[in-house]
Amino acid sequence: MTDTVIKINQLTKDYGKGRGIFDVDLDVHRGEVFGYVGTNGSGKTTTIRQIMGFVRPDKGQSSVLGYDSxxxxxxxxxxxxxxxxxxxFPSLASGTDFLKxxxxxxxxxxxxxxxxxxxxxxxxxxxxxxxxSKGMKQKTAIVAAxxxxKEIxxxxxxxxxxxxxxxxxxxNLVREEKEKGRTIFMSSHIFEEIEExxxxxxxxxxxxxxxxxELWQLRHWKTKTFRIYFSSKEELARFTEAFRFVIGKKEAQLCCTVEMPVEETSHLFHILKDYQVSSLREEHLSLEQYFMQVYQKGANKNGKC
Structure with a gap:
């Protein structure tokens, strides 16, 4: 059974007017790098302040290594x-003084x-x-931490x-810390660094x-998406009429997009031998794209779009 290092259960801190965090549930396991993403003002910092015990929650609990935050x-x-x-920083002359x-x-x-x-x-x-500068201050804070x-x-x-x-x-420093077995909770609004x-x-x-x-799921999705470019409109039309996994077509660019289960990939490559294809590119779903899809589904469900 996985060892839980940080546990958040039904955590709520309501600042009014929709600001704060509400019924947050999270488990962070020993030795993992856990990313926490969202736009500015979404509640990332409020959650972290609860984990660190800086603010009393209105409801629920946060704990670290079993200790109530x-x-x-x-x-x-x-x-x-x-x-x-x-x-x-405190009133000290230099970064060296602060680090000492x-x-x-x-x-x-x-x-x-x-x-x-x-x-x-x-x-x-x-x-x-x-x-x-802001960057120099950030570096100093990273060194101090x-x-x-410490293990977390x-x-x-x-x-x-x-x-x-x-x-x-x-x-690279985060990767070094992970190799030591550290548990890392990291918030960001930069999807690329979280994904890395x-x-x-x-x-x-x-x-x-x-x-x-789980980022492994994103990197090993059960479906694959390809963009295929053909030599002519006739070849494009012939393919899109025959292949059932076509999800989009752009005649002006002589291309179409197909999305299929991973196990159908070899079948695609087999039938493409009968077509005049100018290029083929696999489309990888990024964390940001996935995040936007989740947002859009939520907005549609709530009738906001």
Missing amino acids: WKNATKIMQYVSYIPGEIA LQAEYQGVTDFSYMNHVIELLQLDPTANLKRM LMAD LVMDEPTTGLDPLMRDAFL VCDRVAMIKDGHIVDTL
């Missing part, structure tokens, strides 16, 4: 490293991994803390302010969980 917030911090969505203070507070004496993270993120910790070497990482939009190169470097490193992802909209998906 609200009642045992201090105990939980022994096991959790946290990167907040909004970073506020964090090391003392967390009892860190081996700085080898901290130096590795600093090098990977190309951070100059000697810079003036108050004059750091990772150097403690909770990160609220951790790549905010990072350029694409540093975002890739950060995702996460094992599972929950989607939140207007404070409600609308779906939870």
